[in-house]
Amino acid sequence: GESVGLHLPTLSVQEGDNSIINCAYSNSASDYFIWYKQESGKGPQFIIDIRSNMDKRQGQRVTVLLNKTVKHLSLQIAATQPGDSAVYFCAENRYGGSQGNLIFGKGTKLSVKP
Amino acid sequence: EAGVTQSPTHLIKTRGQQATLRCSPISGHTSVYWYQQALGLGLQFLLWYDEGEERNRGNFPPRFSGRQFPNYSSELNVNALELEDSALYLCASSSRGLAGITGELFFGEGSRLTVL
Numbered sequence: 001g002e003s004v005g006l007h008l009p010t011l012s013v014q015e016g017d018n019s020i021i022n023c024a025y026s027n028s029a030s031d032y033f034i035w036y037k038q039e040s041g042k043g044p045q046f047i048i049d050i051r052s053n054m055d056k057r058q059g060q061r062v063t064v065l066l067n068k069t070v071k072h073l074s075l076q077i078a079a080t081q082p083g084d085s086a087v088y089f090c091a092e093n094r095y096g097g098s099q100g101n102l103i104f105g106k107g108t109k110l111s112v113k114p
Numbered sequence: 115e116a117g118v119t120q121s122p123t124h125l126i127k128t129r130g131q132q133a134t135l136r137c138s139p140i141s142g143h144t145s146v147y148w149y150q151q152a153l154g155l156g157l158q159f160l161l162w163y164d165e166g167e168e169r170n171r172g173n174f175p176p177r178f179s180g181r182q183f184p185n186y187s188s189e190l191n192v193n194a195l196e197l198e199d200s201a202l203y204l205c206a207s208s209s210r211g212l213a214g215i216t217g218e219l220f221f222g223e224g225s226r227l228t229v230l
Contacts, residue, residue, distance in 0.1 A: 034219075041223070042223055043204055043206070043221030043223045043224055044157070044206075044219075044221045045221070046218045046219065050204065068214075089156060089157065091157075099163050101147065101159045101170050101172070102159065103159065104149070104157040104158075105156055105157045106155060106156040106160075107156050
């Protein structure tokens, strides 16, 4: 069935290292992807997005890579900090008829060790 | 500027009862989305309202319903509560619907519903 999933449910990294969070999607018709960060007790917060006409997009300390050939999305966090500890969700915009909504993956928990 | 606000923060109900959750979007946002986040799971899309109309619905039974008011605030109703309805219910708003247009969703902090 259709799904947006993550390869690794948990990721533990050392402070200062780079983090890579992966996500697979199955709907080749999806053309918009977003990464969200959810800290404990809070709602998800937008990090970065990418359209399907792009392969890479950079933000502040974050980079999203999109590989449409293998339907894979990744979020790279440079110089990971303790404040980056959270659950990260990828989401894709799918179309149901003429209207869409975001479909979220299950999330990856990132733990940053000091 | 105030973000998305949800009430109540916590709600405890028993099986068979009804729950009503409320959401106020960011000022100027016309689209409101509802998601269910059960423990350890991702966000499951429930409902999308835009300009007072239901625009899309996720794979949930009819006892999950809602509405959007003229001021764009929204209400989610869950009837005949079941134990598995226990979850964090998140509301999000955007300045325009996602249909064919990129749009960042701004989430509230959620309403935690516990069904005993």
